Amino acid sequence: MSNFVYIATSLDGYIADVDGGVEWLHSVPNPEGNDFGFGAFMESIDALVMGRKTYESILSFNLDLSTQWPYPKPVYVVSASPITVPTELEGKVFSLTVAEPAAIVAELAQQGHHHLYIDGGRTIQGFMAAGLVDEMVISQMPIVLGGGVPLFGELTEQQTFELVSSEVLLEAIVKSHYRRKAA
Numbered sequence: 001m002s003n004f005v006y007i008a009t010s011l012d013g014y015i016a017d018v019d020g021g022v023e024w025l026h027s028v029p030n031p032e033g034n035d036f037g038f039g040a041f042m043e044s045i046d047a048l049v050m051g052r053k054t055y056e057s058i059l060s061f062n063l064d065l066s067t068q069w070p071y072p073k074p075v076y077v078v079s080a081s082p083i084t085v086p087t088e089l090e091g092k093v094f095s096l097t098v099a100e101p102a103a104i105v106a107e108l109a110q111q112g113h114h115h116l117y118i119d120g121g122r123t124i125q126g127f128m129a130a131g132l133v134d135e136m137v138i139s140q141m142p143i144v145l146g147g148g149v150p151l152f153g154e155l156t157e158q159q160t161f162e163l164v165s166s167e168v169l170l171e172a173i174v175k176s177h178y179r180r181k182a183a
Contacts, residue, residue, distance in 0.1 A: 001109060003116045005124055005136040006041055007151065008173075014148035015121055020057065024143050028172045036169050041137065045073060046113040049096070049104055049127075051120030052079035065089055076108065078123055101130040125153035136161065139175040 008025055009015055016022050048071055055077045063069065065088035076096045077083050085093045098104050108116060118127045127133050138151070161178035169175055 001105060001114050001116075002134045003105065003118050003127060003132050004041075004045060005118050005127075005133055005138070006038070007119065007124070007137075008139040008141055009151050010141055010143050010145040010148070012144050012146065013151050014145045015151050016057075016149040017145050018147045020053070020149065022057070024145065025141065027141060027143050028170050030170060034169075036139070036173075036175060037137075042072060042117075045115045045117045047074045047076060047108060047111075047115075048117045048119060049076050049078060049108070049123060050118075051123040052077055052081075052083060054120030054123070055079075055083065055093070059086070073117075074113070076104070078104065078120075099126075101127045101132045105132060121149040121151070124151065128152060128159065129155055131159065133159075134180050135164075136178045137175065138178070139169070139173050142172045 007015055010024065017024060055075070058070070065086050069089060069092065071092070075089075075093045077093060078096045078099060080097065080099065083093075083095050085095070096104060096107070098107055105116065118124055118133065124133070160181040162181050164177040164179050166174060166176040
């Protein structure tokens with residue numbers, strides 16, 4: 001079982017601005033439309049686990065859900081209340097009412113999902129607090145937001161990761177891959 005975080009942050013560690021917006025992610029032009037390895041990453045995972053706010057944020061992008069849904073793997077949305085799944089996403093998006101990360105991992109393992117992509121502020125923070133993040137790919141954007149949704153929250157004890165690789169993209173973005181160090 002491996003749990004991965006693949007996300008972009010501002011220089012000051014935020015994944016969304018104070019209004020929950022992510023428009024700043026497009027502050028560096030990408031004229032070639034390169035995905036910088038995201039497609040290969042998606043092929044390496046079995047399923048996604050994301051929070052309700054992240055899911056709703058993606059739905060707000062007004063994508064043609066039948067052709068532009070960005071996830072080719074099953075998406076499990078963690079929410080205490082029922083979520084709305086558009087017809088185009090039936091069989092692709094599922095609701096999880098289990099909130100504890102260890103229970104989520106166990107439930108999805110029973111369904112054959114052993115390599116999970118964890119996404120969304122609270123969801124990532126919950127998995128980190130439970131010590132259930134094995135690897136992280138963090139792309140740091142050259143912008144300081146000054147506030148917003150932080151990637152990391154408070155932990156009861158520190159966690160140590162080792163740098164696997166780091167590269168500069170578009171002469172502006174620093175993409176770093178980290179793996180949890182064995183205790």
